[in-house]
Amino acid sequence: MSDDTRLTFKEMCARFDVTPRTLRYYEYIELLSPEREGRSRFYGPRERARMELILRGRSFEFALEDIRQWLLIYENEGNEAQMRAWVEMATRQLKELAEKRRNLDDAISELTRLRDTTQDSLDKRS
Secondary structure, eight states: OOTTOOEEHHHHHHHHTOOHHHHHHHHHTTSOOOEEETTEEEEOHHHHHHHHHHHHHHHTTOOHHHHHHHHHHHHHHOHHHHHHHHHHHHHHHHHHHHHHHHHHHHHHHHHHHHHHHHHHHHHHHO
């Protein structure tokens, strides 16, 4: 597929492995703006690139609103401003993910301790 090829709604869902509901929602919150011809939607290189950025951002657990604001910076202020905003967003997100990791580590430790205590009680009854 050449870079100039437009994808249909169904092709876009298949290419990015998202549900039609997800794709419609991304359009509703203005993350994506496909070309429209009648009732049909077509996604060109710009929309595909944005979708890749959206999905990458989601994989890092960024909120959709943060992703939307970040994409708007590029449109309104250009690449350098967007890169600066990205560094700030990434720094904040790294702190948040580190906190989640600490919480998960604590939960794993506590669950392991409780499981082992329970298993010991069962072993003593046998």
